[in-house]
Amino acid sequence: MDPSGLPISPLEQALHAARALVLADLVAGQVAEADVVSLVEESVVQRRWWVEQWPEGVSYVAGLIAQDVQDALLERYGRWPLCPVCGSGDPHALDVEPELGPDPHWVCHQAGVKVASVGSLGRATGSAS
Ligand SMILES: [Zn+2]
Numbered sequence: 001m002d003p004s005g006l007p008i009s010p011l012e013q014a015l016h017a018a019r020a021l022v023l024a025d026l027v028a029g030q031v032a033e034a035d036v037v038s039l040v041e042e043s044v045v046q047r048r049w050w051v052e053q054w055p056e057g058v059s060y061v062a063g064l065i066a067q068d069v070q071d072a073l074l075e076r077y078g079r080w081p082l083c084p085v086c087g088s089g090d091p092h093a094l095d096v097e098p099e100l101g102p103d104p105h106w107v108c109h110q111a112g113v114k115v116a117s118v119g120s121l122g123r124a125t126g127s128a129s
Contacts, residue, residue: 011051011058018062019044021119022069025106028122029081036073043068063104066096066118083108084125085115 008016022040026032043065051058070093073080079093085108086092094106094115104118116124 011048011055014051014058014061015044015048018047018065021062022066024119025066025081025121026069028125031073031077031080036069036077039069039072039076040065043072057100059102060100062118063096063098063101066104066106067099070096081106081121081125083110083115084121085111085113 019040022043023032023037026036026040046068047061047064050064051061057064070080074093079091081094083092083094089110092108092110094108096104096118097107097114098104106115106118106121106124107113108115115121
């Protein structure tokens with residue numbers, strides 16, 4: 001229930017949850033600054049429109065917002081999130097899998113491993129402790 005007393009739609013619930021997951025990963029990577037948070041908000045606005053056009057995509061929004069923010073950060077700040085698994089070689093970013101599907105995860109394609117669910121990067125990197 002929101003303060004107006006109206007039930008929150010499943011779409012708003014999904015967007016709210018997705019926003020929280022991506023912000024948790026940004027905090028874990030210590031990049032959750034005000035302008036980065038605004039990138040998340042921009043993506044949420046765009047994905048709200050997208051899901052309104054295609055309601056079946058509602059369970060995909062967390063993975064999509066994670067990818068939107070990743071792309072936006074690449075332009076402005078650089079690679080995010082950096083792979084915490086590979087100790088050697090060039091620093092590289094994790095990828096979201098599935099690109100378009102429910103239950104998104106961060107994966108490292110070099111090591112071929114699933115690193116963490118979107119929203120759980122802090123546990124994988126140990127920075128949340
Ligand atoms: Zn890696």
